[in-house]
Amino acid sequence: MDNYKLLQKLAANRSILIIEDDKELNIELSEIFAIFFTKIASAFDAEEGLKKLRTNDFDIVISDITIPKKSGLKMISEFRAGHSHQSPLPNFIVLSGHVENYLEELQVLDIEHFLAKPYDPDTLFDIIISILESKSE
Numbered sequence: 001m002d003n004y005k006l007l008q009k010l011a012a013n014r015s016i017l018i019i020e021d022d023k024e025l026n027i028e029l030s031e032i033f034a035i036f037f038t039k040i041a042s043a044f045d046a047e048e049g050l051k052k053l054r055t056n057d058f059d060i061v062i063s064d065i066t067i068p069k070k071s072g073l074k075m076i077s078e079f080r081a082g083h084s085h086q087s088p089l090p091n092f093i094v095l096s097g098h099v100e101n102y103l104e105e106l107q108v109l110d111i112e113h114f115l116a117k118p119y120d121p122d123t124l125f126d127i128i129i130s131i132l133e134s135k136s137e
Helices: 003-011 023-034 046-055 072-082 099-108 121-136
Strands: 015-019 039-043 060-064 091-096 113-116
Touching: 003 121, 015 023, 015 046, 023 039, 039 046, 046 060, 046 072, 060 072, 060 121, 072 091, 072 099, 091 099, 091 121, 099 113, 113 121
Parallel strands: 015 039, 015 060, 060 091, 091 113
Antiparallel strands: none
């Protein structure tokens, strides 16, 4: 089964949030993942992303690090600190043009999935498939 069919199967009844201030990239990712995921949402800054995280349950969150109002890593840290644990934490995938500048912070936040921009879409798909397969076990 190719990756697209596998992703379609795994993403059924799953949700994803995209937090990206680059409007074109946000729309492009949203349109692509709308094909696979049952529920998709997007935000263009950290405050909007944090609000959506606090009011919805998402399986996966893709976030840029450099977004308006606060860094994506600060937003993730705040969300985790205030999470009620009544629902599972989403898996975060972090994107950045300069991932190497954030490696220590990514380790402290225990973020396993990060990609340097520009990233290979197939690599992003592989990461998402891996996350969804672990959630299905």
